[in-house]
Amino acid sequence: VGGRAHQRQNTTVVVRRHTARIEVCKGHIPAARVHAAMASAFGHFLILVGGRTSPTRPIQDMYFASAKTEVLCWVPVQAILSGTSISPPPVWRHQLAFVDSNFLVVIGGRTSCGLLGDIFYIELTSQDSLRFLDFVNQETGKENGDCQTYRLAAVWKSIPAPQLRRHSHAVSVIKSSPCREKVFVYGGLDIVDSALSSAVSISFGEDNRISISEVVFEPSLPPRFGHQMTAVNDEGVVVVCGGCSFHSILPEEKFLVLYPDIGVWQMVDVQPSPWYKESLMFNHTCHSINDGEVTVLFGGGNCFSFGTHFDPMVLRFKLLESSTLPPSHFVQGFNASCLHKSEFTSHILKRRLPTVFTGKTVAGCSFGLASSWTSERLIELCADREASVHVTSSPNMDFLTRNFRFEVLSMKELINRVFHPKANSKELLYLRSMGKNFRKDVSDIQTTYPKLFEEFSLPLCFPSEIFQEWKFSSALRVSSEHVQLWTHYDIMDNVLFNIIGSKRVILWPPHQVENLYISGSTSAVLDVENPDFIKFPRFKSAMKHAIQIVLRPGDALFIPAMWFHNVRALSPCASINCFFRHLPKDRYQTKDLYGNKDLPEAGKALNLVREAVDEIEKLDDEYCQFYLYKLRSVITERLDSLTSRKQEQTGGSLESKQDASN
Secondary structure (H helix, E strand, O other): OOOOOOOOEOOEEEEEOOEEEEEOOEEOOOOOEEOOEEEEEOOOEEEEEOOEEEOOEEOOOEEEEEOOOOOOEEEEEEEOOOOOOOOOOOOEOOEEEEEOOOEEEEEOOEEOOEEOOEEEEEEOOHHHHHHHHHHHHHHOOOOOOOOOOEEEOOOEEEEEOHHHOOEOOEEEEEEEEOOEEEEEEEOOEOOOOOEOOOEEEEEEOOOOOEEEEEEOOOOOOOOOEOOEEEEOOOOOOEEEEOOEOOOOOOHHHOEEEEEOOOOEEEEOOOOOOOHHHOOOOOOOEEEEOOOOOEEEEOOEEEEOOOEEEEOOOEEEEOOOOOOOOOOOOOOOEEEHHHOOHHHHHHHHHHHOOOEEEEOOOOOOOOOHHHHHOOHHHHHHHHOOOEEEEEEEOOOEOOOOOOOOEEEEEEHHHHHHHHHOOOOOOOOEEEEEOOOOOOOOOOOOHHHHOHHHHHHOOOOOOOOHHHHOOOEEEEEEEEEOOOOEEEEEOOOOEEEEEEEEOOEEEEEEOHHHHHHOOEEOOEEOOOOOOOOOOOOOOOHHHHHHOOEEEEEOOOOEEEEOOOOEEEEEEOOOEEEEEEEEOOOOHHHOOOOOOOOOOOOHHHHHHHHHHHHHHHHHOOOOHHHHHHHHHHHHHHHHHHHHHHHHHHHHHHHHHHHHHHHHHO
């Protein structure tokens, strides 16, 4: 795979630590080709399969080489052909994987008849490795073209795999258990050359039966083809490098980190910003080195309009060690000026995932006159008002222990103390506006702060209904720097319009409720940035699902109902919240001032569960523990059933797409 000449090559480039060079090889050197696939096995085997020598001449061959020999010696390989076995057809733009230290698997690719819809696999053993080394030692003295064919004592097998009918995809072998591995497949092009975002895992059971299943990510992975992947550790973390999509891949989109076991992913920026920002990142390779580094080699492409471009560089980078602070997982973002409000209703609300809205300029979304608010302007608009304010000496406010007090302040004093605090002041302030009658009315800034609301304009990407017939409440929030609002969930959908200052927001999906130590709607884990894992051991699992983003002036964040969120002010802040219903009004509790009371059916069911637990706890400890486990098993069984139904629905849709493409 070497050289920069605009022609097919049959040279072999070997990278040893930080040096790349073309190796002089012996044996039967494979013919020059493109779109072949290569895999490593037993720590030193190199296996080459397929490719094409011209657009009309695909290749049906397999070669072995060993990195243990002083000079790479390529040897053609043939498997035993029995009456029922069939070797893979001539194929290109496919992928190879060596899994469980036994199975070489050919996945997808183009053939002269279309796309490969079967998985082909052959079982190799360590004895094959030893016998091959003996064979190579006998052949190294022979010149190119004189090397004999090495015959494997194994047969090819195949199974139908319509989910994997694709080409130009990427694969990576990841750990599925301490002793087993699985192949993770992502992206590619389908039969009509549409880019795919689907991901699939392939695993071999104890009886060597192959299991194929879809891997679901939230949010969905971006469609991508021509990319490369590599696993970077034993925890199943995968790095995706480069590739193409429906649109040009932006520099910040070129590297993704995937967590297939938990179905989340993020974009990462490689620092410092080297040549890869301008690189095509196509037709390249990437590898994970023993020390955890990722190495990206060469690449390039041809365009009839702009000529041929090659990357002669080798890029190395290493992911930082994970800390207790969650990574900045990707949340789908939209340019507010390019989004019609109908798309919010038809697409974003139905996704039920957090979404950020910003703009091309520093100003981000347009909030009308509110976009230019200053602390002085806030005082002018609210000077005649008073507010009940949270006052605390701790930056981490705790709803459960009430480490704050309420104090009635004029808005002028509040705003001055937030935006112009005294140097020696230890008190921090936080306002979440309430209704006119705080015991009976929900917050409504149209009523309590009418002059302020007159200057706020809803960005055009949001439907006016969220402030009209769908509206539950609207709130003004003003916060001192460093203040953190406790982790909680709301039963209403919510858009946070960030007007002044910056905020760090951490979100957790609803299914993490059992790992967040929830009391009512609030988490007992106060310090999410330095959590006490001894006191809250399950919170470590929750952090693997955490999403962290930073909102700057002009940003808006949609938070779906039941998504847990924790917000910290990175500077003095002012923002507006709009809570709105996405279910019919009669589905919610009538006496709910803050939008965090559970749905009536759910509240009733939870009370019954608590009563059931109280009854079980009257039993002796031995029986109490048994029946608490049994109660949990009933709930787990229902959850498993619900999850299975969702997976069947998702799998059915995937199969339908594959059938259509066939």
